[in-house]
Amino acid sequence: AQTVTQSQPEMSVQEAETVTLSCTYDTSESDYYLFWYKQPPSRQMILVIRQEAYKQQNATENRFSVNFQKAAKSFSLKISDSQLGDAAMYFCAYSGTYKYIFGTGTRLKVLA
Amino acid sequence: IAGITQAPTSQILAAGRRMTLRCTQDMRHNAMYWYRQDLGLGLRLIHYSNTAGTTGKGEVPDGYSVSRANTDDFPLTLASAVPSQTSVYFCASSRPGGTPFFGPGTRLTVL
Numbered sequence: 001a002q003t004v005t006q007s008q009p010e011m012s013v014q015e016a017e018t019v020t021l022s023c024t025y026d027t028s029e030s031d032y033y034l035f036w037y038k039q040p041p042s043r044q045m046i047l048v049i050r051q052e053a054y055k056q057q058n059a060t061e062n063r064f065s066v067n068f069q070k071a072a073k074s075f076s077l078k079i080s081d082s083q084l085g086d087a088a089m090y091f092c093a094y095s096g097t098y099k100y101i102f103g104t105g106t107r108l109k110v111l112a
Numbered sequence: 113i114a115g116i117t118q119a120p121t122s123q124i125l126a127a128g129r130r131m132t133l134r135c136t137q138d139m140r141h142n143a144m145y146w147y148r149q150d151l152g153l154g155l156r157l158i159h160y161s162n163t164a165g166t167t168g169k170g171e172v173p174d175g176y177s178v179s180r181a182n183t184d185d186f187p188l189t190l191a192s193a194v195p196s197q198t199s200v201y202f203c204a205s206s207r208p209g210g211t212p213f214f215g216p217g218t219r220l221t222v223l
Contacts, residue, residue, distance in 0.1 A: 009152075033209065045202065045214035091154060093212075099170070100145065100204070100212050104154035 002027045004094050006103035013082045014111050020067075021077045021106045023092030034068070034075045035093040038086075039105075048090070051075065084110050115139065118203050118215035125193050125222050133188045133218050135203030141213075143206050144186040145170075146178060148199040149217075155202065161186055193222045 003026045013019035025034070036048040051059045051068050058066050063080045079086055087110045092103040116137040125131050137144065142163045147155040147170075157170030161180040175197060177189045186205075190197055200219050204212040 006154075035211065043200065043217050045204075047211055050211055095209070095212075099157060099160060100206075101157070102147070102155040104152060 002029070002094055002096060002099075002101050004092055004101050004103040006092055006106050008106045009104070010107045010109070012109045012111055013079070013086075015082055015084060017082055018078060018080045019082055019108065021079075021090050021092075021108065023075045023077070023103055025073050025075065025092075025094045025101075027073070027094065027096060029096045031096075033095040034066075035095070035100075036064070036066070036075075036077045037091045037093060037102075039089040039091065040085075040087075045091075049077065079108075082110050084112060086110050116203060116205055116213055116215040118201075118218050120218060121216070122219040123221070125190075125220065127194055127222055128192050131190045131193055131220070133190075133201055133203075133220070135186045135188070135215060136184050137186075137203075137205040137213070137215075138184065139205060139213065140183060141205035141207055141210070142183070143208065144180065145204045145206075145212065146176070146186070146188045147202045147204065148172065148197075149202060150199050158188065158201075193220075195222045198222045 005024045032053045034051045038046045067076045089105045094101045119134045145160045146158040159178040161167045164183045203215040206212040
C-alpha cells in the first residue's frame with residue numbers, strides 16, 4: 001500500500017525568507033503523480049503544485065518549487081520570499097491509480 | 113453550479129441519527145472521493161468511485177456508505193452516527209490521473 005509521510009508537524013519562517021517542507025512517500029508503482037495542497041483557515045483545499053513522476057524536471061509555480069527525488073521517494077516543497085498569506089496547513093499527496101493518499105500535514109507559520 | 117459543492121456546510125447531529133452529506137460536481141469528472149479530516153491525521157479516504165455505478169472502500173470506510181447513481185452526485189451516508197464521526201468531511205473529484213478538486217467541506221459534530 002502507498003503511504004505519504006510528512007515528518008514536520010509545524011514549521012516557522014520569517015517573512016521574505018525561504019522555507020522547505022518535507023514529504024516522503026512509499027510506492028511500488030512506477031507511474032504516479034504528487035501534489036502539494038494548501039489549506040488556509042478558510043478550510044478550502046487549494047492546489048499549490050503538481051509533479052508527474054515520469055518528468056525529471058522539478059515543477060515550479062512562481063514562488064513555489066519542488067525538489068523531486070524519485071529514487072529517494074522524496075518530494076519537498078520550497079517556498080521562496082515567504083509572505084504572510086502563505087501561513088496555512090500544507091498537505092503532500094500521492095496519486096497512483098485513482099486513489100489519492102494524503103500526508104498528515106505541516107502547519108506553516110509566517111513571522112512578520 | 114461552478115465546480116464542486118457540498119451540503120450542508122455544518123451540522124450538529126445526535127448520536128444514533130442517520131445523516132446524508134451531499135456532494136455535487138459539474139465538471140463531468142469520472143472519479144469522486146470522500147475524505148475526513150481530523151487534527152493530526154490529515155485527510156483519510158473513506159470511499160471512492162471511479163465511475164458512475166461503481167464504488168470502493170478507502171482507508172476508513174466503517175460506519176459510512178456511498179452511492180453513485182450518476183456522474184454528478186456522490187452522497188455519503190452515516191446510517192447511525194457516533195461521536196467518533198465528528199470531523200470535517202471533504203468531497204473531491206478528478207479525471208483519471210488528474211488533479212483532485214475539493215469541495216468546501218462539511219463540519220459535522222455528533223453529540
